[in-house]
Amino acid sequence: INHIVHNGGLYKRPFNEAFEETPMLVAVLTYVGYGVLTLFGYLRDFMRQWKIEKCQNATEREEQKDFVPLYQDFENFYNRNLYMRIRDSWNRPICSVPGAKVDMMERVSHDYNWTFTYTGRVIKDIINMGSYNYLGFAQKAGTCQEAAAKVLSQYGAGVCSTRQEMGNLDKHEELEKLVARFLGVESAMAYGMGFATNSMNIPALVGKGCLILSDELNHASLVLGARLSGATIRIFKHNNMQSLEKLLKDAIVHGQPRTRRPWKKILILVEGIYSMEGSIVRLPEVIALKKKYKSYLYLDEAHSIGALGPSGRGVVEYFGLNPEDVDVMMGTFTKSFGAAGGYIGGKKELIDYLRTYSHSAVYATSLSPPVVEQIITSMKCIMGEDGTTVGKARVQQLAENTRYFRRRLKEMGFIIYGNEDSPVVPLMLYMPAKIGAFGREMLKRNIGVVVVGFPATPIIESRARFCLSAAHTKEMLDTALKEINEVGDLLQLKYSRHRLVPLLDRPFDETTYEETED
Amino acid sequence: MDIKSMKNYLYWLYCQFELITCSYLMEPWEKLLFYTFNITMLVMVFYTAYIFVPVHISTAFQFFLHLLGNQHENTVSVLK
Numbered sequence: 001i002n003h004i005v006h007n008g009g010l011y012k013r014p015f016n017e018a019f020e021e022t023p024m025l026v027a028v029l030t031y032v033g034y035g036v037l038t039l040f041g042y043l044r045d046f047m048r049q050w051k052i053e054k055c056q057n058a059t060e061r062e063e064q065k066d067f068v069p070l071y072q073d074f075e076n077f078y079n080r081n082l083y084m085r086i087r088d089s090w091n092r093p094i095c096s097v098p099g100a101k102v103d104m105m106e107r108v109s110h111d112y113n114w115t116f117t118y119t120g121r122v123i124k125d126i127i128n129m130g131s132y133n134y135l136g137f138a139q140k141a142g143t144c145q146e147a148a149a150k151v152l153s154q155y156g157a158g159v160c161s162t163r164q165e166m167g168n169l170d171k172h173e174e175l176e177k178l179v180a181r182f183l184g185v186e187s188a189m190a191y192g193m194g195f196a197t198n199s200m201n202i203p204a205l206v207g208k209g210c211l212i213l214s215d216e217l218n219h220a221s222l223v224l225g226a227r228l229s230g231a232t233i234r235i236f237k238h239n240n241m242q243s244l245e246k247l248l249k250d251a252i253v254h255g256q257p258r259t260r261r262p263w264k265k266i267l268i269l270v271e272g273i274y275s276m277e278g279s280i281v282r283l284p285e286v287i288a289l290k291k292k293y294k295s296y297l298y299l300d301e302a303h304s305i306g307a308l309g310p311s312g313r314g315v316v317e318y319f320g321l322n323p324e325d326v327d328v329m330m331g332t333f334t335k336s337f338g339a340a341g342g343y344i345g346g347k348k349e350l351i352d353y354l355r356t357y358s359h360s361a362v363y364a365t366s367l368s369p370p371v372v373e374q375i376i377t378s379m380k381c382i383m384g385e386d387g388t389t390v391g392k393a394r395v396q397q398l399a400e401n402t403r404y405f406r407r408r409l410k411e412m413g414f415i416i417y418g419n420e421d422s423p424v425v426p427l428m429l430y431m432p433a434k435i436g437a438f439g440r441e442m443l444k445r446n447i448g449v450v451v452v453g454f455p456a457t458p459i460i461e462s463r464a465r466f467c468l469s470a471a472h473t474k475e476m477l478d479t480a481l482k483e484i485n486e487v488g489d490l491l492q493l494k495y496s497r498h499r500l501v502p503l504l505d506r507p508f509d510e511t512t513y514e515e516t517e518d
Numbered sequence: 519m520d521i522k523s524m525k526n527y528l529y530w531l532y533c534q535f536e537l538i539t540c541s542y543l544m545e546p547w548e549k550l551l552f553y554t555f556n557i558t559m560l561v562m563v564f565y566t567a568y569i570f571v572p573v574h575i576s577t578a579f580q581f582f583l584h585l586l587g588n589q590h591e592n593t594v595s596v597l598k
Contacts (some may be wrong), residue, residue, distance in 0.1 A: 433542045
């Protein structure tokens with residue numbers, strides 16, 4: 001557990017992040033479980049090969065059996081033997097707006113998750129702990145919905161063109177000015193899809209002869225953008241500033257690999273909140289390093305915009321830093337604003353360059369007008385410009401919910417990863433059978449959770465990820481916590497060996513460490 | 519009342535075993551195969567223990583007795 005202070009007073013508030021180590025017995029038993037499943041996987045593959053069992057997954061055609069095999073690697077083995085057994089916890093069909101409560105279609109499988117049939121029943125009012133609905137703007141009634149409906153009748157649903165041809169509406173210009181004002185930067189540009197914002201704009205910013213330093217656990221869109229750009233990529237350990245500094249020093253001292261020329265540009269790719277770990281980037285230290293070694297910073301605030309900071313302006317405001325220090329501020333409108341799309345903010349020259357050279361501006365359709373109106377209305381609500389204090393109340397409600405939920409889960413004895421202030425709460429499950437069991441048991445108790453397993457996380461560190469929302473009331477959180485406690489006792493998930501003494505009502509800061517018992 | 523809570527506890531232990539060895543996820547015939555294999559192995563281990571452990575313990579006991587017994591006779595002859 002990290003305290004502040006040993007880095008020259010860069011932090012103005014305590015930075016409490018913890019990743020408790022996996023208990024040895026749990027790790028061994030997890031490997032035992034995976035070993036048993038692997039053996040049974042080999043048995044089932046053998047039976048499928050020799051036609052003892054009907055083969056229900058994709059295989060090559062008869063004529064292609066002599067070609068290079070397509071489905072022999074570990075990912076496909078994992079998919080047909082392990083993922084299929086617990087597949088009913090994912091891709092669940094919902095049939096209402098995914099707000100704080102959601103309705104879901106019930107489905108059953110008669111052949112062990114290879115096919116599903118709907119029973120016809122709708123499970124109503126499931127507490128939704130899986131949607132990225134941080135500020136609760138996923139609503140079907142309210143000011144955002146009315147404004148979006150009006151714009152829909154005025155502008156229609158589709159734009160049918162790219163930004164550079166005929167798709168640049170006045171709504172887009174209004175949105176971009178608003179986003180620039182919200183973030184505190186000179187100028188901003190909005191794109192139709194969050195993933196495309198990263199993957200199409202990083203190639204426009206860096207190219208061959210540049211260096212990208214990217215965090216270990218960066219999102220697939222950042223990795224794809226970095227690979228498409230053709231620059232050299234080096235990875236530093238997750239949130240580890242010593243590793244980043246070492247890479248920067250080596251880059252400046254040794255230059256490019258064979259020719260020893262200096263790098264044209266060094267770009268550091270980090271995210272505001274990492275959605276699988278719940279950790280927050282050490283932004284003050286990254287900015288200090290960036291200034292010392294004269295490199296550029298690309299900050300992906302997909303999960304942290306709207307969710308952190310006293311007025312919801314993201315991780316830069318959370319740490320009390322200057323937005324002009326971050327060269328490229330990227331974010332998405334999908335999570336906190338209840339819409340779709342992404343934006344990039346920065347200096348005017350940068351954004352003007354991107355308007356001409358970004359792949360997304362030239363080839364991708366621009367944002368749809370009702371979506372733009374939803375973003376404008378929700379952003380004005382957060383900033384307080386619509387005349388009410390609803391936005392501020394939501395930001396504060398989210399912060400309270402986060403602190404309360406995390407504290408209660410830690411007191412119960414679960415292993416929770418990540419920073420104290422992040423609304424993404426990963427609860428460690430470790431064993432493969434518990435992944436399926438947790439998802440099913442929580443659904444039986446009317447709570448919808450997202451469980452995550454192998455390809456998204458390391459193989460033994462599977463987890464259940466709760467996303468808190470400002471729309472969750474305290475009663476909903478209490479119900480959810482009661483059920484999580486019950487399921488935790490039933491499945492034996494309380495692995496934590498640091499038992500916290502239950503606090504009364506003090507916020508969790510560095511003076512409460514004396515109360516931790518080992 | 520005690521029997522009921524004992525039965526519940528044993529059922530809960532069985533559930534934990536199922537979760538840890540992932541037999542919770544297996545189809546019924548896979549479970550049958552897995553449990554048959556495990557129970558056969560356990561029965562073989564216990565049978566081997568039943569046959570060989572008394573023999574091993576008594577041999578070891580005699581070995582140590584012989585070691586200490588020789589010393590005892592030596593000291594006795596010296597005292598005499």
